[in-house]
Amino acid sequence: GAVVSQHPSWVICKSGTSVKIECRSLDFQATTMFWYRQFPKQSLMLMATSNEGSKATYEQGVEKDKFLINHASLTLSTLTVTSAHPEDSSFYICSATSGPRYGYTFGSGTRLTVV
């Protein structure tokens, strides 16, 4: 079945630094990738949608200059949290699809802790 690999699984960083999270589709070409954020005991909130070779579309309230998304190839999307602050600490999950006929495959998630 379709597999999406997400790295790292967890990361601790100091306030003010940047962190990059990778999301790779291992056995299919992901035309669209999604980035979600999940706070404890809450649902998943969509942050942005990215299509290969295009600029990401951010949801209302998500700072595009803070959460940089790159989808340079059909198998790789990255989320960079710039100048991270403690309030950015969260569980980040990517998802990928190869088109309308296919479902969504989720990565294993990244636990970000900013200290």
Place this chain on the structure above:
Amino acid sequence: ELKVEQNPLFLSMQEGKNYTIYCNYSTTSDRLYWYRQDPGKSLESLFVLLSNGAVKQEGRLMASLDTKARLSTLHITAAVHDLSATYFCAVDITSGSRLTFGEGTQLTVNP
């Protein structure tokens, strides 16, 4: 704007009992997804319901979809402790576009 609502949000049940989780959505869609999430983990796909009247079963879980009522149910039969997790339903208006999630139902099955 598509809204997806689940109830109950919290469910504590005894092993061996049956219960149903409900998922209502506000806009026409014929694709509904159910996921399971264990603490600290990502989502595990349970069911994809693609048409009105669709019913799928896997073990002690059975999901159904009524697109006219904009309602899906996840029925748990003879619950066991291993089913303890958070269950999410999600809907996309256009397949492959974006998913909108319900709030999640935190299920605890007690011995």
